[in-house]
Each structure stands twice: as C-alpha cells, then as structure tokens.
Amino acid sequence: MSSHLKLTTTEDVSIIEMDDGKVNAFSIEMLENLRALLLQVPRNKGALVIKGRDGIFSGGFNLKTFQTGNPEQINKMLKLGFETLYEVYTFPRPVIAAVSGHAIALGIFLTSCCDYRIGVKGDYILQANEVRNKMSIPTQLIEIAASRLHKSHIYRALFHAEPYPMALGVEAGWLDELVDQKDLEKVTLEKAQSLAELGHPYYKETKEILLGETFQKIKSAIG
Numbered sequence: 001m002s003s004h005l006k007l008t009t010t011e012d013v014s015i016i017e018m019d020d021g022k023v024n025a026f027s028i029e030m031l032e033n034l035r036a037l038l039l040q041v042p043r044n045k046g047a048l049v050i051k052g053r054d055g056i057f058s059g060g061f062n063l064k065t066f067q068t069g070n071p072e073q074i075n076k077m078l079k080l081g082f083e084t085l086y087e088v089y090t091f092p093r094p095v096i097a098a099v100s101g102h103a104i105a106l107g108i109f110l111t112s113c114c115d116y117r118i119g120v121k122g123d124y125i126l127q128a129n130e131v132r133n134k135m136s137i138p139t140q141l142i143e144i145a146a147s148r149l150h151k152s153h154i155y156r157a158l159f160h161a162e163p164y165p166m167a168l169g170v171e172a173g174w175l176d177e178l179v180d181q182k183d184l185e186k187v188t189l190e191k192a193q194s195l196a197e198l199g200h201p202y203y204k205e206t207k208e209i210l211l212g213e214t215f216q217k218i219k220s221a222i223g
Contacts, residue, residue: 004030007037012046012196013189023059024052026106028073030062031080035087043092047196049188050088050114051098052107054181055124060105081106082140082222089113089144090215092204094195098188099166099175105129108174109141112148115207116191119175120184124166126174132161139221143214149173 004020016037018024026034041048052058065077088095088110097114101124108128111117119126128145130137137145137158149157150173156162157172169175179187208215 005033005037007040010189011193012042013049013192014041014046015049015051015192016041017051017053018058019053021053023056023102024107025059025062025064026077026081026084027062027065028077028080031077031084035080035084038084038087038091041091041093044200045093045196047094047096047192048091049096049098049192050110051188052100052103055101057097057099057101057103058107058110059102060107060129079222082138085109085113085140085144086215086218086222089211089218090207092201092207094192094198094203096188096192096195098184099126099169100181100184102126103174109144111174112144116177116195117169117175118177118179118184118188118191119166119169120181121178122166122181125163126166126169126172127161127163128158129161129163131159140218143218143221147211147214 004018006017008015061077061081065073095114097111097117099111099117099119101120103111104125104127108126128137142158145158146154153172164172164174166178170178
C-alpha cells in the first residue's frame with residue numbers, strides 16, 4: 001500500500017488520511033490504493049473520515065499523467081477517478097471530509113461526495129477550475145457538485161470556475177462547517193462518532209431514496 005495513504009480506526013470511525021507530501025494529486029497508483037482502502041471500511045456500521053494534509057486536501061488529478069499525452073494512461077486515470085468518486089458518493093455509511101486546506105478540481109468533487117464537510121479557517125481555495133483550464137465538466141461531476149452547491153452558486157462555481165475562499169465555503173454549499181485549524185481533528189472525530197451511531201441499513205436506504213436518480217445518472221455517465 002502506498003505510503004501516501006493511511007487507514008486507521010478509532011472505535012467505529014475509519015479514517016483515511018491522504019498525504020503525499022505535496023498536493024495530494026490523484027495519480028493512477030493513488031486512486032487504486034484509495035479504492036483498496038475503501039474496501040476495508042465496514043459498510044454496515046460506523047462512519048468514514050477522509051482527510052488531507054495540513055494546508056491541502058487535494059489539488060486534483062495528477063497533471064504529470066496528462067502531460068505524458070498517453071491516451072491509455074489518461075483514460076485509465078480519469079475512469080479510476082470517476083469510479084472512486086462514485087464509491088464515496090454512494091457509500092452506505094456516513095462519510096465526513098476533513099478539508100484541511102485547498103480543495104481544487106477532483107479535490108473539491110471528492111469533498112462534495114462526502115455527507116458532511118468540515119473546512120479549516122484560513123487562506124485556502126475551493127475551486128472547480130476545469131472550465132477556466134479549457135476543460136468541460138462531465139455529467140458525473142456536474143451531478144455530484146450540483147447536489148451540494150446552493151442553486152445561486154452553481155453558475156459561479158461550475159460554469160465560471162470561481163475560486164471560493166474557504167470563508168465562503170458554507171455559503172456556497174461546498175462545506176457544512178468551518179473550524180479553526182487546531183480544532184479540525186477534534187471536531188471531525190466528534191462529528192464522525194455521532195454519525196456512526198445512525199442505524200444500518202436506514203442511513204443507506206434514506207440516501208438512496210433521496211439520491212437514487214442522481215446515482216443512476218452518474219453511473220450511466222461513467223459507463
């Protein structure tokens with residue numbers, strides 16, 4: 001398993017920590033390892049926390065893979081990324097994001113897949129920057145983000161690729177809560193422990209009732 005990812009457990013809370021020492025870029029290897037860790041997390045009890053390193057949650061896909069120009073590798077990375085998002089978004093137990101810093105591109109979409117999102121106060125950016133980088137946003141990402149963003153921010157956040165300061169994350173719908181850096185770990189664990197008490201399969205079934213059609217659209221778009 002990659003040293004960039006670590007899975008630990010505290011009572012009924014599983015914690016996946018991402019730390020590649022840089023921007024937590026999602027390469028093929030990192031995505032494969034993240035999916036392998038997700039398979040180790042209980043699906044019938046508890047809760048899951050996904051957290052980044054200090055100052056960065058994730059900067060998105062690994063740009064070096066795009067720069068190779070190798071279509072096979074690029075397509076593999078993209079498909080792995082979309083499938084990983086789908087697994088997190090449809091996860092049957094509560095998923096909490098500890099957004100420890102910048103969340104950009106795939107990083108903000110991973111944040112949006114989580115059921116409760118806690119950001120740290122500070123000079124950090126939340127941004128879906130695809131359109132600004134001359135890329136269209138595919139259906140699967142649009143569906144995920146639109147289900148979390150407040151309606152009045154969808155154009156600004158997605159079509160206009162506006163970089164949101166962390167302080168506006170809750171107002172936009174990118175986040176649910178903001179805390180001081182020193183409190184992130186404590187608040188995240190307390191929230192996860194509280195949500196871990198929710199019964200199974202009732203959490204899963206309620207999520208499917210609300211988001212079932214969105215799940216199907218995303219799955220169809222991934223192919």
